Amino acid sequence: MAGMTVIVRTIGRLLFPFLFLFGAYIIVHGQLTPGGGFQGGVVLASAVILLLLAYGMEGAQAKVNALQAELADALGGMILVWMGLMGIIVGIAFFQNVLPFGSLGQVLSAGNLPVFNLGVGIKVAASILMVFYAMLRIQGGKEE
Amino acid sequence: MRQAVALILVLAVGALLIFTVNAYLLPFGRFPERRIGGFENESVGKRILEDAPITTGSANVVTSVVWDYRGYDTLGESTILFTAVCGVAMLFRVARRRS
Numbered sequence: 180m181a182g183m184t185v186i187v188r189t190i191g192r193l194l195f196p197f198l199f200l201f202g203a204y205i206i207v208h209g210q211l212t213p214g215g216g217f218q219g220g221v222v223l224a225s226a227v228i229l230l231l232l233a234y235g236m237e238g239a240q241a242k243v244n245a246l247q248a249e250l251a252d253a254l255g256g257m258i259l260v261w262m263g264l265m266g267i268i269v270g271i272a273f274f275q276n277v278l279p280f281g282s283l284g285q286v287l288s289a290g291n292l293p294v295f296n297l298g299v300g301i302k303v304a305a306s307i308l309m310v311f312y313a314m315l316r317i318q319g320g321k322e323e
Numbered sequence: 324m325r326q327a328v329a330l331i332l333v334l335a336v337g338a339l340l341i342f343t344v345n346a347y348l349l350p351f352g353r354f355p356e357r358r359i360g361g362f363e364n365e366s367v368g369k370r371i372l373e374d375a376p377i378t379t380g381s382a383n384v385v386t387s388v389v390w391d392y393r394g395y396d397t398l399g400e401s402t403i404l405f406t407a408v409c410g411v412a413m414l415f416r417v418a419r420r421r422s
Contacts, residue, residue, distance in 0.1 A: 210381040215389065249412075256405055259398060274394040280380030289381035295390045299401055306408040313415040 183233050191233030198226035202304070209296035210289040216296040220303025227308055236315065248308045255302025262294050 205212075206219030231239035243251075266275030274291075281288030371392065372384060379387040389397050 210383050210386050212383060213385070215383075215386050252405065252408065256401065259401055263394070263398065274398075276379070276391070283376055283380060284382050289379060289387070292379065292381050292386055292390050295394075295397075296386070299397075302401055303404065306404055309408050310411050313412045316415065 188233045191229050195226055195230055198229065199223060202226060202300075206296055206300035207286060207293070209300075210292045211284065211286065216299030217303050219296075220300040221307060223300065223304035224307035224311075227304075228311055231311070231315075243308060245309065245312045248305045248312065251301050251305035252309060255298045255300070255305060258298030258301070259295060262291055262298065265291075 202219045202222035202225075204219075205214040205222055206216055209215035209219065227239055227243055230242060263274045265277045266272050269275070269277045271277075276290035278290045278294070280290050287293065371388060375384045375387040375392075376382060379391040381387040381391070
């Protein structure tokens with residue numbers, strides 16, 4: 180997939196860190212404000228997809244290549260399952276809160292929920308990027 | 324003729340839906356009160372809204388429902404996502420080999 184004009188490239192390059200920051204903010208503040216892992220992960224993926232549209236396949240693959248996306252997908256799933264298994268390891272039940280609650284309204288509060296949000300955020304971002312890469316690879320019936 | 328019949332059918336079904344929902348199931352603008360487990364005048368939503376910040380420590384009630392009250396459900400959801408992405412990757416890999 181080819182890139183676009185200089186205007187789009189410049190704006191995409193300037194916008195990328197802010198989009199990334201916004202996605203990370205939505206994920207990290209998932210237990211405080213509306214949003215959470217799924218929504219923030221989509222924002223993170225859209226930041227990379229903006230780079231992909233502006234710079235073409237090479238520009239996006241320089242940031243995150245397909246193998247890294249696959250590994251991040253697996254890592255997100257592993258965070259979820261292992262955080263659930265921590266409850267069994269501690270000795271209570273699957274998916275039991277093992278971290279302290281903290282005070283209501285702080286970023287580091289609500290026990291396991293920030294970890295789950297982080298895991299699902301990584302997972303959703305990597306999944307959507309993987310689907311995008313897989314579908315772009317055979318665009319027009321031929322391999323690029 | 325067919326269009327007229329279709330329009331009449333659609334309007335009839337719509338009117339039936341609106342009438343049913345309005346009259347029997349969900350009165351608009353009022354929180355439905357149900358009997359749950361012997362608690363009079365109490366509903367699941369009210370109960371969760373009151374209890375979630377205390378029992379989960381999360382200020383966002385939606386997140387506490389998604390990840391704490393229904394953690395299994397969300398784990399299944401993310402498993403579905405993982406399986407779907409694996410299927411897409413596999414499908415497009417096969418298509419690439421053939422082309």
